[in-house]
Every structure is written in C-alpha cells, then in structure tokens.
Amino acid sequence: PQVGDSWATVAANSGPPPPQHQGGGERTNIYVRSFFFPSEDSFNQLANALKSAKHSIDLAIYSFTDNDLSKIITNAHRNGIKVRIISEDDQVGKMGNDIEFLRDEASAPNESLMHNKFCIVDKRFVITGSYNWSKAARRQNQENILITNSPEAVQSYCREFNKLWKQF
C-alpha cells in the first residue's frame, strides 16, 4: 500500500479487514497479508510496501539481484532513510557508496547460509517468506511473502536482525 491509499483501497487488495472494535483505546488494526509469485501484482505490493518507508529499512536477504528493488532501496537511502542490509549476495555491495551492508562470507560447501528473506520497514511492519529479491523469484518461481504489522512479529524480527547484524 502507498501512503495516501484509502483503507478501502488497501483492504480491497488484500482480503477482509480485521474485526472492528470501537473505542476503549483498543488497537485492533493488525493485519496479516499474503502475496504469491510469480505475479507483477504481488511484486507491486512489495515495491509499494518498501516505498512507504519513512525512517528505516532493515533487510536480511539471501539473494538480491532485482534492479527495481535495488533502485527503491537506493532511493530510500538517498532520501535519508536508514538502510541496513545483510545478504549472501555480493551484488549488494555495488548498490551505493554508504549503504550499511554486511555480507556473509560463507561460501564453501557445508557452511551456514544467511538464508533469511525478511525486511522490517520503520519497525512498523515486517515482510517475510520464501521470496528472494531476484528476477527468478519475481518472474518464474512459485513463491510467497507475508506482510504483517503484528507487534510481536515486528519486535521479534527486529531482535533477530540486530542479533545477525552483530554476528556478521
């Protein structure tokens, strides 16, 4: 979704909204949305979610070769959004001068892989699933992502990201 999209538009593209509660200071607008690939519609949902970033993008991604996503991240960083990337993909290192980037150096057989594919935007929502940020994932493979603003999920992915960030 894009900032400015009405809730109705967002909801129409993503299934029924959560149950509505009135008053009482309750916060019930938690969503869990899923998108499947190959699909340019799904890709656009992912791209729009990333473009909605205002403060930070924390990305743990095994493979990152999609130029359109790379442009979105580079633009975000240019606009002052804090970007941190952990990847197995050395193409990420070519993305920009000072994007904070850590590459897992493991490459020998039987070494561990940073196989995650998740992204936390503004500590506000998390994107996770099977989807690598690659052309094959976008155009050929059967893949899925799930996007949620569940605070439990966001908090625990943030914790994991920070742990990995120290580790690599």
Place this chain on the structure above:
Amino acid sequence: PQVGDSWATVAANSGPPPPQHQGGGERTNIYVRSFFFPSEDSFNQLANALKSAKHSIDLAIYSFTDNDLSKIITNAHRNGIKVRIISEDDQVGKMGNDIEFLRDEASAPNESLMHNKFCIVDKRFVITGSYNWSKAARRQNQENILITNSPEAVQSYCREFNKLWKQF
C-alpha cells in the same frame, strides 16, 4: 480502521496486539509467532505445531530431507490425517505408500522452481518463511518461520495451495 482512513493513519495507529475477548463470536485471539534458526527450540516449536494436526496437512516445500519431520508427517498420515505435499524434492516420493505427493519436474536451469516453504495445518494455521525442511536449514543456516492463525492468511495460503495442486 474506518473506511476512508489513510494508510498513514492506519499504520500510525498500529501497536501492540489486541486484547483478548471471550465469547461474543469475536475472533480476537489471532496470533503471529516467529521462530529463528538454527535452533533446536525453534525446531521443536515447528515439530509440535505439526504434531497438533487433527485433520489435514497441506505442505508446499522446496526441499524436504529432514527425517524427523518426515516421520511426523508419515505418522500423521498413518493416523488418518489427510496429507498433501508439493515439493521439488524427490526424496518425498519415498516417504510412504500413498501420501498424496506431487513433484515439480522442472530441473533444467532457468526453469521455474516451486520455491515455497509453507504448510497449512487443519486449515487452522499456516507456517511460512525461509525454512526448508532440511538438515542444513535446521542445523546451520540463518532461517525464520512465522506461524499464524490469521483467517485471511490461512484462507489465502489454502487458495494458493489448491491452485498449485491443480497446476503440478
């Protein structure tokens, strides 16, 4: 959220999980849990989630070489639970006499891969993430799964599974 709320408003109001309501037919006990690997604790959470199956297990998994998970699935099937598996992994074909199993035959370079790693249990909750059901995923790699009973998520993963089931 109200129809007409901007996306920014909706997002700004998101926060901790909704309070739990009893009765009233409200569906408020929705959970979104995440687990990270390598970790035997996380593995046990996954195993226990699978062991909780009472009716059906629908599994779309790129790679499936973990014998412990294979035993859980085989036992479930033996106990009358309906099991359907779509995989790229031909080891799955050796699991049991009559587990319903479809293998994606694509293996040439540049062919599409069934790269999903999701599992729907009893149409009650879905497990998704980067985690393949393999020893490397369990013991070496940095991986994550997310388990949710969100009805939107369960419904849309079910829809996708049925679509893939027809397609392969």
